[in-house]
Amino acid sequence: MTTDTNAHWVSRDAGIVHRPPDGGATDRLVLVRGKQSTIWDADGRAYIDAHAGAWLTQVGHGREELVKVAAEQMGSLAHFTIAMDFTNIPTIELGEKLVRHAPANIAKVRLSSSGSEADDEALQLVRLYHHRRGQPGRTKVLVLRGSYHGRTYGGAELAGGRPGIGESPKGAIALTPPWPYHTELYGGEDLTDFCVRELEETIARVGADNIAAMFGELVMGPAGMVPPPDDYWPRMVAVLKAHGILFVADEVVTAFGRCGNWYTSLDYGLEPDMIVLAKGIASGYVPLGALLLSAEVADTLDMGLHPGSYSGHLVAAAVASASMDIIEKENLLEASRLRGRQFLDELGPLINLPIVGDIRGRGLAVGVELVADKATKRSLFEDFPGLKQEIPRFIRREHGVIAAIHGGAVALTPPLVITPDEVTRVAAAVSDTLTRINPRTGAID
Known part of the structure; x- marks a missing residue:
């Protein structure tokens, strides 16, 4: 395992793979290890993976049998x-x-x-x-x-x-x-x-x-x-x-x-x-x-x-x-259905926020659509395009959860092995973040 810092590798990455991140080294994670629904960066910080590496790590990270x-x-x-x-x-x-x-x-x-x-x-x-x-x-x-x-x-x-x-x-x-x-x-x-x-x-x-x-x-x-x-x-x-x-x-x-x-x-x-x-x-x-x-x-x-x-x-x-x-x-088809329903239940109260238009999902493919106006259903990102990056970065930085924005929604697609406690932590992280968004300025307070 590398002993160099996340910032060290981000700097090298910017010279050969990506352009430099907008907000400095903390805006890009160098991921080095994973186990089940948790992944770690080069600085040793752990994150719940609510993205499944692009919606694909069904059985979780670090499966020795594979x-x-x-x-x-x-x-x-x-x-x-x-x-x-x-x-x-x-x-x-x-x-x-x-x-x-x-x-x-x-x-x-x-x-x-x-x-x-x-x-x-x-x-x-x-x-x-x-x-x-x-x-x-x-x-x-x-x-x-x-x-x-x-x-x-x-x-x-x-x-x-x-x-x-x-x-x-x-x-x-x-x-x-x-x-x-x-x-x-x-x-x-x-x-x-x-x-x-x-x-x-x-x-x-x-x-x-x-x-x-x-x-x-x-x-x-x-x-x-x-x-x-x-x-x-x-x-x-x-x-x-x-x-x-x-x-x-x-x-x-x-x-x-x-x-x-x-x-x-x-x-x-x-x-x-x-x-x-x-x-x-x-x-x-x-x-x-x-x-x-x-x-x-x-x-x-x-x-x-x-x-x-x-x-x-x-x-x-x-x-x-x-x-x-x-x-x-491991009966992960049923687990997907159960954890998906849990997400919808625990995220449900967010529908009362002025910026949340819809909460939906099928299994562990869950979306929380964000709007600037509930009457017209105009996307929040039309008014505040910067939030597409700011929301996932805030969730990651403040709550240790990796989520993503797709279309006009916060997308939650974790490994199928995610536990009920981890679902609750992810739902709480999303809820806290969306509650902090000022619908008039787009700032995350």
């Missing part, structure tokens, strides 16, 4: 391509587990190195699928406005374009997101009725024979942990299937217990044509992404594209399989 699995696999065979005539046992075993827990129509697995890569591949495969079925005109994709599907160029296309990277592509059609708090989006109509009607009208206008697929985050994560009404996805997917449009469930965030089940598709009774996975699949111990395909799609594609060099990486597959075993053995 270290052992990785070391043993590296000692026998670290990696060899699964292209051409080759395969390996960890990849096969992981694939079987992924399919066993998935919706009944899922049959095949493609492994990659990240969720962005898996989303990008899904975009290619939905178009290839229709091409092989003699419908090459089906190239457009439907997405939800404000959604996120990765950082590749394909992810930029699915986001409707990004400034400086590319203009909004003609192939992406953005629909109104299912955001129950923002009733103003639906003109007084029931949210699901509005969105289904919009989808049907869009298909009629564009033509079903021009649309390849719809990509959807089952819970919109980067937008601020936004769960839709329970009838939203079943009704939307029914319309898509009636028109021969594929549905790609982006479960990069929501799977492996983050929202309380192996796949949130199961909670909604969905049978997606493809499911995109990453993050919690290996609890962050190794980079890994996956794309699950229905039997019909897989048969049509004959597995489609050539696998990448790191596809089916033996160490990644072995660790992911062991992580799934921990989730099952």
Whole structure:
């Protein structure tokens, strides 16, 4: 373990990785160790991790059993391509587990190195699928406005374009997101009725024979942990299937217990044509992404594209399989649901604050949306953009809790092993911080 200070490493970091932090060395943490839901910086200070390292450390930090699995696999065979005539046992075993827990129509697995890569591949495969079925005109994709599907160029296309990277592509059609708090989006109509009607009208206008697929985050994560009404996805997917449009469930965030089940598709009774996975699949111990395909799609594609060099990486597959075993053995799906409800209960009184508009969540994907005006539901960060950095830094500095701002909300997404006492400490830290914010000046008093 390093004996140099956090400030020493922040200085070196600024010369090679990041720009210098705005407020000096204390604004950036050099993390050196973790155990369960606690992590330590280079100065030895402990923090409750309410971010799970980017919503992915499902089984917690410092799991010796995963270290052992990785070391043993590296000692026998670290990696060899699964292209051409080759395969390996960890990849096969992981694939079987992924399919066993998935919706009944899922049959095949493609492994990659990240969720962005898996989303990008899904975009290619939905178009290839229709091409092989003699419908090459089906190239457009439907997405939800404000959604996120990765950082590749394909992810930029699915986001409707990004400034400086590319203009909004003609192939992406953005629909109104299912955001129950923002009733103003639906003109007084029931949210699901509005969105289904919009989808049907869009298909009629564009033509079903021009649309390849719809990509959807089952819970919109980067937008601020936004769960839709329970009838939203079943009704939307029914319309898509009636028109021969594929549905790609982006479960990069929501799977492996983050929202309380192996796949949130199961909670909604969905049978997606493809499911995109990453993050919690290996609890962050190794980079890994996956794309699950229905039997019909897989048969049509004959597995489609050539696998990448790191596809089916033996160490990644072995660790992911062991992580799934921990989730099952320690009943972490149920733990996610219980601790998520505890968060909502303990954060509930915050709704009385003038800056809190909505408190929501599904499992351990919890969001507290902050507003400048409860009547208009205008985001607090429109008036005080600096609070996006100041709030998490205050929580970290004053309470020893690592949380984050996503969209317009404080997002709480800890490891699934977080304890009831730790939930209470995190909720108290968030409550204290938000109570201190002056709604007129944006200052944290």
